Amino acid sequence: xxxxxxxxxxxxxxxxxxxxxPLHIFLTILIAGVVFxxxxxxxxPVVDFITGKTPVPENTSSASMPVSDAGxxxxxxxxxxxxxxxxxxxxxxxxYLPVDVxxxxxxxxxxxxxxxxxxxxxxxxxxxxxxxxxxxxxKNAQAVSADAVASDAVDLSAVIKKLKEHGMELIARVNAxxxxxxxxxxxxxxxxxxxxxxxxxxxxxxxxxxxxxxxxYSSSSQQYITDLLNELAxxxxxxxxxxxxxxxxxxxxxxxxxxxSGSKSQQQALSDFIGAVDTAxxxxxxxxxxxxxxxxxxxxxxxxxxxxAKGIAFHAVTVDLRPSEFDSDVEINGANLTDPVxxxxxxxxxxxxALKASLGSSAEITGVIQSDGYTTAEISDEIKALNEQDVTxxxxxxxxxxxxxxxxxTSAAS
Numbered sequence: 574x575x576x577x578x579x580x581x582x583x584x585x586x587x588x589x590x591x592x593x594x595p596l597h598i599f600l601t602i603l604i605a606g607v608v609f610x611x612x613x614x615x616x617x618p619v620v621d622f623i624t625g626k627t628p629v630p631e632n633t634s635s636a637s638m639p640v641s642d643a644g645x646x647x648x649x650x651x652x653x654x655x656x657x658x659x660x661x662x663x664x665x666x667x668x669y670l671p672v673d674v675x676x677x678x679x680x681x682x683x684x685x686x687x688x689x690x691x692x693x694x695x696x697x698x699x700x701x702x703x704x705x706x707x708x709x710x711x712k713n714a715q716a717v718s719a720d721a722v723a724s725d726a727v728d729l730s731a732v733i734k735k736l737k738e739h740g741m742e743l744i745a746r747v748n749a750x751x752x753x754x755x756x757x758x759x760x761x762x763x764x765x766x767x768x769x770x771x772x773x774x775x776x777x778x779x780x781x782x783x784x785x786x787x788x789x790y791s792s793s794s795q796q797y798i799t800d801l802l803n804e805l806a807x808x809x810x811x812x813x814x815x816x817x818x819x820x821x822x823x824x825x826x827x828x829x830x831x832x833x834s835g836s837k838s839q840q841q842a843l844s845d846f847i848g849a850v851d852t853a854x855x856x857x858x859x860x861x862x863x864x865x866x867x868x869x870x871x872x873x874x875x876x877x878x879x880x881x882a883k884g885i886a887f888h889a890v891t892v893d894l895r896p897s898e899f900d901s902d903v904e905i906n907g908a909n910l911t912d913p914v915x916x917x918x919x920x921x922x923x924x925x926x927a928l929k930a931s932l933g934s935s936a937e938i939t940g941v942i943q944s945d946g947y948t949t950a951e952i953s954d955e956i957k958a959l960n961e962q963d964v965t966x967x968x969x970x971x972x973x974x975x976x977x978x979x980x981x982x983t984s985a986a987s
Contacts, residue, residue: 664965665812665939667695667744671974672708675732676725684974685739691978695742697814697968700729701801705754713804715797719758729808744812745805746864749787749798749846751817756785762794763787764821765830774830776823786821789842790833799853806857814891814968815850816864818843819877826876839879844886851888862889862939866898867924870931871905887936891968892928894955895943896920917947918954925962939966944976 668688674680675698688696700709707713707722709729716722736743756763756773764786765771775783787794802813820839821829834842847863854861869875869882870892878885896913899920903910905927913920925940932938942955952969959967969976 665695665742665744666692666967666969667697668693668944668969668976669971669974670696670698671972672699672702674974675708676727681735685736685741687976687978688741689739691976693969693976694740695744695812696736697744697746698732699748700745700805700810701747701752703748703751703753703817705748705752707801709805709808711801711804713797713800715755715759716801719755721754721758729805729810733809742812743810744814745810746814746816747798747801747805748817749815750789750794750819750821752787752794753784755794755797756787759793761832762791762797765832767828767830769830769832771830774821774825774828776821776825778824783823788831788833789818789820789839789846790831790835790837792833795846795849799850802850802854802859802861803857806854806859811859813854813859813861814864815847815861818847818863818865820879822877840884843879847885847887860889862891862937863887864891864893864941866893867928870928871924883931887932889937889939890932891939891941892925893941894921894924894959895941895970897943897946899924914946917943917951918958921955921958922961925958925964929962937966938964939968940964941968941970944969944971945973949978 670681670684674684698708701707705721707716708726709732710726711717711722733743760773764774765788766774773785775785777783787797789795805813820831820843837845847861851861865878865882869878873881875881896917899910899913901912903913903924905923908923910916910920910923921940921942925938929938940955940959942952942959944952947955956967959965
């Protein structure tokens with residue numbers, strides 16, 4: 574919407590010449606003297622400030638993230654900026670740490686240094702990735718037998734210790750049924766082709782790189798995941814991000830057979846598994862959040878979630894709200910959201926609002942927000958959108974684990 578400048582006639586009225594009385598001259602001299610006195614009084618403090626002689630007060634508890642004009646579509650409160658200390662000190666403010674960075678001591682040190690002075694208090698690491706490989710030195714007999722432990726697996730206790738030295742908690746991301754390793758070692762855990770005695774079902778033709786999946790109905794596959802979580806908890810992990818809690822996706826889904834399904838629905842099977850994991854980890858004073866894309870809640874006909882994730886019971890859920898994950902034209906509740914990437918605040922707020930309406934008030938929500946390609950101001954816009962809907966926990970995601978925060982007048986980046 575365009576605005577016109579309203580011009581007042583008095584401003585443009587031509588001044589008339591006039592004579593000045595002695596009183597006018599006296600008042601003019603008096604006013605000039607006052608102005609000179611005030612100017613001289615503030616001159617030195619201003620010069621000292623500009624030249625740096627007077628120290629600028631610093632926020633010793635945190636470093637604020639600057640707000641630039643570029644890419645910022647809204648005002649950002651100090652409480653929402655990654656560099657400021659959050660009001661909710663128990664909130665999880667995490668950043669994604671790639672496995673290859675975790676396994677490189679120098680890069681890990683650089684990564685952790687880049688987070689110092691920021692609001693980040695935890696890192697998320699893939700300790701069981703989507704291929705089924707474990708990146709910590711697991712002693713689980715089934716994993717070892719299946720050759721599922723990476724040859725360069727890390728010493729988990731040493732990692733946890735190092736993170737704590739930098740004031741960081743470890744959040745272990747563990748893929749559950751999206752596992753393309755264990756099914757080949759134990760077919761009893763796998764989705765089968767057409768029948769219980771069939772071969773392994775693959776999510777595409779073999780020549781196209783099709784992969785096998787764990788069967789969510791299988792008690793042995795469920796127990797395998799639970800055993801890994803127990804092992805991690807015993808090693809000192811207190812928080813888990815459980816990914817891949819779903820049925821397979823791919824081609825030929827009508828040919829997939831799930832031994833052990835009985836009359837239980839897919840949504841009930843996933844709900845029961847999540848409930849059992851929550852109970853097992855609560856006994857160890859550990860927290861579990863289930864990762865899901867936003868599409869799982871705002872889309873329909875999604876076979877991997879039995880239609881829609883709204884029918885799955887969650888205690889805590891981590892939802893991917895990154896604008897880059899949405900199409901250029903998204904329709905939500907009858908409203909169109911065009912070019913989501915260029916509107917981080919609007920996108921996160923709109924998607925999260927629709928999500929909260931679906932989830933209700935019972936589930937604890939963590940928002941996954943975008944770092945790649947965004948300025949600090951745009952990241953702050955995403956956080957502001959979360960805070961405005963009472964979501965204080967977030968996962969800041971960069972594919973390469975590259976983050977940059979303005980801290981105490983300097984810039985640090987991994």
